[in-house]
Amino acid sequence: MLSIVVPCYNEEESLPFFVEEMEKIATKINHSIEYIFVNDGSKDQTLKVLRELHQAMPEKVRYLSFSKNFGKEAGLYAGLQAARGDLVTVMDADLQDPPELLPQMITMIEQKEIDCVGTRRTTREGEPPIRSFFAKMFYKLVNKFGDTEMVDGARDFRLMTRQMVDAILELTEYNRFSKGIFSWVGFETEYLEYENRERVAGETSWSFWSLFKYSIDGIVNFSDVPLTLASFVGAFSCLGSGFALIFIVLRTLIFDDPTDGWPSLVAIILFVSGLQLLCLGIIGKYIGKIFLETKKRPIYIVKETEETQQNKKVTYK
Structure with missing residues (x-):
């Protein structure tokens, strides 16, 4: 048959x-x-x-x-x-x-x-x-x-x-x-x-949006690479911030040139915050999948x- x-x-x-x-x-x-x-x-x-x-x-x-x-x-x-x-x-x-x-x-x-x-x-x-x-x-x-x-x-x-x-x-x-x-x-x-x-x-x-969500589900269901990328983004952001902090401190001690760029500081904070939210969103997607599976x-x-x-x-x- x-x-x-x-x-x-x-x-x-x-x-x-x-x-x-x-x-x-x-x-x-x-x-x-x-x-x-x-x-x-x-x-x-x-x-x-x-x-x-x-x-x-x-x-x-x-x-x-x-x-x-x-x-x-x-x-x-x-x-x-x-x-x-x-x-x-x-x-x-x-x-x-x-x-x-x-x-x-x-x-x-x-x-x-x-x-x-x-x-x-x-x-x-x-x-x-x-x-x-x-x-x-x-x-x-x-x-x-x-x-x-x-x-x-x-x-x-x-x-x-x-x-x-x-x-x-x-x-x-x-x-x-x-x-x-x-x-x-x-x-x-x-x-x-x-x-x-x-x-x-x-x-x-x-619709385009339903297909987009469907494709995201396909990637999340068969790969943990997004989680790995989120980890790399977090590590890169942390290292970058650390080097920037060292540079600012050394420049201030050597050249007595304190940094007073408030707009640039706000831009950096917003950028790093955006990366954090992106990584949390990726992690949240996987947690949501686990949540639905455990409901049975x-x-x-x-x-x-x-x-x-x-x-x-x-x-x-």
Whole structure:
């Protein structure tokens, strides 16, 4: 069986197009297919569309609906937990992930005996230039600072064996960054390249600010280099201040030339204070991650599935 995990947030317009395209591809795949849609607290009619899809294809379509928006990472984790297939793929509902690549991906896994076939975009056409620039900078920074290599342009769209999916599910951390987790668990992976595609319908829920915060989480979750840099900044500032103090004292003793530059003194104080706040912010980010992990809160809460629709049973994971 092939399990197709699809996180959804306000995708009522895209879902019919997605299923239509996937059903065309299904005829070219020698596997039975199950769809696992995860409704991540959508504010539109996504849940209604999922109910209708399940009624139309009860043997194929399964869904989970969260009690609120827990984020795409929670949606991915929930979908992977629910997947029953020997092969599992993660896709977006907006058709930016080309479904026609799936037959080739399955062939690669079966013939080359690899564990995962990922996809990566070779172009970023259609994206704002500022977003493309920061995306490239993110991959450069995370690969330079972290021990886990992440492929520039890699998408969440990938086909994985059951063994790799089980390994991913072993990582139950609350602060999740799937691109890093996919890479961290290892397993032999090859990538297929394709050109960027526009959404088939609807609007993206990812703003520049949300992507920026997501990238910060990716760096913090897989690298402690920011903490090391904060330590170096503090040490450099301390040494610099010490040398400056010695210089001022010696100059006063030798040349009787006291320093009376009040504006420069204020500027130095503000500069050093800014460095301290920056370092405290970096440390605070890591402490915040620890704080959330120690709470042991569930990664997501399921309000409804195709099986519990009648009694509205609430489950926790």
